[in-house]
Amino acid sequence: MTSTLISPVRPRSQRITPGARKAMFAATLGTAIEWYDYALYGIAAGLVISPLFFPDAVGDTGPMIAFATFAVGFIIRPIGGLAIAHIGDKIGRKPALLLTILLMGIATTGIGLLPTAETIGIAAPILLVALRALQGFGAGAELSGALTVAAEYTPESRRGFFTGIINAVGGAGSALAMLAFLAVSSVPEEVLLGGLWRVPFLLSAVLFLLALYIRKRLDETPEYVAAKEKNEEAIKNSVPLKEVFKASPRRVIFAILMWSGHNANTYIVLTFALSYLTNTVGFERADALWIALIASSVGCLLSPVWGMVGDRYGHKQVFAGVMIFGALFSIPLFMMMNTGDFAIALTGLLIASGITFGGTSGTAGAVSANLFPARFRFSGIAAAKEINAALIAGPTPFIAAALVSLLNGEPWLAAGFISLCCLITVISLAALGRGTGNTAVIDTAVSADVK
Template sequence: MTPSPTSAAALDSRGTRRVVIASSIGTVIEWYDFALYEAASALVFGPLFFPEQSAIGGALASFAVFAVAFFVRPIGGMIAAHIGDRIGRKPILIFTVTLMGVATVAVGLLPTYEAIGMWAPILLVLTRMLQGIGAGAEFAGAVTAVAEYAPQNKRAFYTSFAQASVGLAFVLSTGFFAVLAAIPRDALLNGAWRIPFLASVVIFGVAIFIRRRVEETPEFIEAKSEISKPTTEPTKIPLLQAIKGSPRELTVGILCGSGLNVAGYLVNTFSLSYIKTTLEMSATVATLGVVAATGSSIIAVPLFGILADRIGRWPVLLGGAIFTAIYMPFYFMLLDTRQSGIVVAAMVIAYGVGQSAMLGSQSAFLSELFETRYRFTAIAASREINVMVLGGTTPFIATAMVGATNGSPWPVVLFVVASQFLTIVSVLLARRTRRIPGTGPSNLQVRKIESQPLT
């Protein structure tokens, strides 16, 4: 497929910057909303919505509802991606930010168990499902849009901004709760917890405004024009096209996020509860640790993106998984010192090195596995299936493991190491890629070499 002069001209720096900014800001609002629940799950939702449970039971119930969103994420991702691959990327980018913004404001308006009894956790589950549907579609759409605008030799750098935006979202949401955690507990439970949920309406409006100004990606327009030709078979069901056309790549895509998802949700969600409940440290230390850890990724992720553009996506992704597997036993040893500075530093290292390396390289790695005509769907399936199985369940599994072993973290360590092994295996199974002139951004196209394993 040879790019037309029009599509090539559209790939100017201004268009690339515009779509990067729009996708990043949208990702901030999406994951700010999503991360709010993570922080609230560990800090306040237990007594507010599950007051009849013990402290550990309340945390487990909150994390179970937290996991519900991850089971509906693939549904939202598949529906939106199907439309995105058939109609366009832009409509979905607007829809997802609207859905999740509405769901988050609704959480801030929910009555508690004390007011309406069992209806409170039921409504919490329903709003959580809406958040999950929005999140399932959002990230794949943002990454796809940026990847289809960015030049191939800077694709990891540009797509890394969507991942770095997730870190910024966690800083905003968890930072909000870090401030709230410093106020009296009664004031927090009596209504102060609602403030960050309701405040999201402001950045939600900004994200809508910016995303409406983004143009459709040149690669999608070009692919759609090819599909419309009489000699070309139309893409009726993108998911089936992906399964039929790229089964190995789809398997690699699903498995490669294992280490990233488990380690990420362990640090930014489970660690809040572990530090506060098991180690009996201040909630302020826990939330500040998450703010510092995720905040480090705002800088580290783009730097690893630059590295992935220089030496390749797979070495950076592989290196992040190996580092995390080696570091995880030391992570819990450092947490168990109960020294505030050491605890925060341990979280920063885990997120700023191993996690950021995987975040900085994964988006470009995934986008280059699949063809334009079903890229959105394949990326959504790859990410959301893994997140459903491992990401959303990680806080629940880790909390249950610690509870079953009277506070010992070593089963959790083995769980995280096993997840890194899945990422390592998937990357090693990926096929080597090489540049072939003639198509794609910057007159370069990534093609798969069918017979050569990655070395």
């Protein structure tokens, strides 16, 4: 019986071709927009969504409802991710990436134009949730597609570095969102809530048009073209997601769980920390934004550096080591934020972002890309990443807010939640075993069983 095998790193040219450079630029720009859109909504959820769209909520209820709408996008992400990944594996990476950017651009611009509850009443939050769902549907395949393109266009022995760049620009998109809100948050609150909050959302339209133009000029990845030529009839008649689970259900389950620590830390550092510093610790909004901005920028810069470390010492080993650190650092992180001191809180988030966010961003993409052959890689990465996004990433700010509220402002349950997610990742990496380091799955059959 034929099977999908694990091979050593295949010799691929270390030279980065013009086509690869163009593909990396197209992939990174789209990912930056995805994270800009998502971080923008996360920031807005902590600062303006509650009074604008849920004005009747009292106390901690308003922020919790706002974070619940943030989670809606993640709940719908797996559906969009798998649907668009199906297009990416059956038809091509290019049409899939064009569709993702189109849906995200429409949704984010729509949120910026949406009337508030004061104007249209209950219709405002309903439309907000609908646009958030559309945003999630499109974004569900964006990062998975970008990681797929990066993995298939660049040298396999440098996969950590290049997928680390893709994840790094996620931090850049988040930083851009924070800068956009920082620019408008210095005005009086009545001016911000009166309409200035819309500007950062409407800026997304400019980025969206640029990315759409670039992606229309993108070529298919050489690895996908080769896989399609080799298995043209199989690809035509197959259902990629079915092939993912048929190859190895166990591998897919642990691939899903593997993203838990990365997602929990990412959305604590990039989303929840802003609300926590502002609403619980008592920082001024501008100070909290600066702390989150600086921390996310450092994580962004260090992601490809961690990717190079993974290329040298093993993506799996580095990923697991970073997650052990993340589990141990969750309580010190909240203790440092709770001091109310700008420098100490910033130091805590710099450590969390630089090591846990940067370290996982630099290795998780390479580990995931190595788990699946090109014939259904897009669907495999999307299934793993986006199902975990629905389970962990989207709910994390809401869960953290609820756990902090449960202890009347004390963060220890929230810290425990982060540690638990990190340990789930470590266990999953150990359970995945082979194929999660600097090795890649090769496709030797139409259907496969990985023992």
